[in-house]
Amino acid sequence: MDRQIIHVDMDEFFAAVEKLDHPELVGKPLLVGGTVEQRSVVATASYEARAFGCHSAMPMAKAVRLCPQAIVLPVRMQRYAEVSDSIFDIFGRFSPLVEPLSIDEAFLDVTGCQRLMGPAEEIARKIKQAIRQEIGLTASLGVAPNKFLAKLASDLKKPDGMVVIRPADVQRVLDELPVTKLWGVGPAAAKAFARLNVRTVAQIRRVGLDVLKSTFGSSGEHYWQLAHGQDDRPVETDSQAKSIGTEDTFAADIGGIDELRRVLLGQVEQVGRRLRRHGMKARTVTLKLRYGDFTTLSRSQTLPTAVNTTAALWQAATELLDAWAKKDFRPLRLLGVTASNLGAGSGQLSLFDQALADKQEQLDKTLDDIVNRFGKKAVRRGDAE
Numbered sequence: 048m049d050r051q052i053i054h055v056d057m058d059e060f061f062a063a064v065e066k067l068d069h070p071e072l073v074g075k076p077l078l079v080g081g082t083v084e085q086r087s088v089v090a091t092a093s094y095e096a097r098a099f100g101c102h103s104a105m106p107m108a109k110a111v112r113l114c115p116q117a118i119v120l121p122v123r124m125q126r127y128a129e130v131s132d133s134i135f136d137i138f139g140r141f142s143p144l145v146e147p148l149s150i151d152e153a154f155l156d157v158t159g160c161q162r163l164m165g166p167a168e169e170i171a172r173k174i175k176q177a178i179r180q181e182i183g184l185t186a187s188l189g190v191a192p193n194k195f196l197a198k199l200a201s202d203l204k205k206p207d208g209m210v211v212i213r214p215a216d217v218q219r220v221l222d223e224l225p226v227t228k229l230w231g232v233g234p235a236a237a238k239a240f241a242r243l244n245v246r247t248v249a250q251i252r253r254v255g256l257d258v259l260k261s262t263f264g265s266s267g268e269h270y271w272q273l274a275h276g277q278d279d280r281p282v283e284t285d286s287q288a289k290s291i292g293t294e295d296t297f298a299a300d301i302g303g304i305d306e307l308r309r310v311l312l313g314q315v316e317q318v319g320r321r322l323r324r325h326g327m328k329a330r331t332v333t334l335k336l337r338y339g340d341f342t343t344l345s346r347s348q349t350l351p352t353a354v355n356t357t358a359a360l361w362q363a364a365t366e367l368l369d370a371w372a373k374k375d376f377r378p379l380r381l382l383g384v385t386a387s388n389l390g391a392g393s394g395q396l397s398l399f400d401q402a403l404a405d406k407q408e409q410l411d412k413t414l415d416d417i418v419n420r421f422g423k424k425a426v427r428r429g430d431a432e
């Protein structure tokens with residue numbers, strides 16, 4: 048039987064939560080992020096502000112120039128995380144197979160849920176409705192036979208959209224798309240495709256597998272499969288995973304240690320939240336560091352006890368980052384963090400945990416300050432894009 052995958056992505060997420068909490072903001076151009084004085088970037092722009100050309104990761108100063116009437120709001124990360132938890136609770140009612148991609152985005156494998164809950168399309172409609180009725184927000188959903196196509200589909204009718212790609216539609220939908228829509232095709236690959244005179248997915252199929260392999264090495268095969276709508280990656284839940292991690296590839300290499308630290312803290316917070324959601328703890332923390340020339344290093348440490356507070360994970364991660372920076376510092380193209388050596392949490396806080404949990408509140412505030420200045424990503428997630 049065909050797999051049935053749903054991809055859900057919330058619309059204008061941080062801005063949508065602000066509108067939810069402050070109804071007077073509905074219909075207004077909003078820029079969520081730090082202030083111009085802080086030399087910050089936009090975390091997200093409401094759709095009304097996007098009409099003026101404002102978007103995520105743009106310097107706030109520029110966004111305000113484009114849309115002077117926009118209302119600038121600070122990031123309230125803890126509140127968004129709370130809403131995110133409620134959304135993930137809804138996902139959990141529809142399938143045990145939920146893979147979080149970011150604070151507002153997930154894959155669900157609903158292949159096995161259809162006997163109980165109806166066809167995938169129906170399940171997607173119910174999820175959309177539950178998010179609207181119980182939380183008051185809109186989401187965009189894609190339904191397709193694999194992750195790549197489901198993610199592509201959810202983006203086709205944003206905001207408040209739902210697109211189903213059936214096996215018979217796959218080629219028609221793909222053919223028109225620019226190569227940059229394929230998962231893993233960044234600016235460098237796009238340039239290489241341009242040199243081959245390949246701009247659309249249909250043209251990828253026409254150049255053939257051999258040319259792709261000789262141009263891109265092993266990635267050539269991957270592009271070939273995607274161009275045919277094939278993607279075998281399973282939906283991986285955090286609870287089955289041997290490790291929980293996240294990584295970001297930067298638009299431009301980052302050469303400042305403070306900025307790297309900020310990216311890392313956002314990542315650690317996400318990993319911590321995912322561990323806690325499943326009642327798991329980790330003993331090993333690993334950093335992945337990639338330089339501009341693609342040399343990739345990893346640095347890891349195993350702790351005496353398993354942990355899952357952001358504070359404890361942060362302490363381990365920052366030690367690793369500092370030790371690396373002391374000896375091997377060079378600008379990074381990618382940074383990631385993974386928690387592994389997982390086990391069930393005891394549910395009871397040790398004294399060590401308690402002390403760290405107390406620090407958590409202070410850390411939460413630091414995190415909000417950081418996101419206010421730099422945006423959650425200012426960068427793009429490494430996976431599934």
Ligand code: TTP
Pocket residue numbers: 056057058059060061062089090091092103104150151152205206422423424425426
């Ligand atoms: P996205 O889903 O990429 O964006 P969005 O939900 O705001 O808008 P869309 O309707 O297009 O999906 O990211 C989710 C949230 O993550 C976003 O609201 C703010 C945050 N974020 C950043 O802080 N910095 C960034 O560069 C991006 C892309 C997102």
Ligand code: MG
Pocket residue numbers: 056057058059060151
């Ligand atoms: Mg979104």
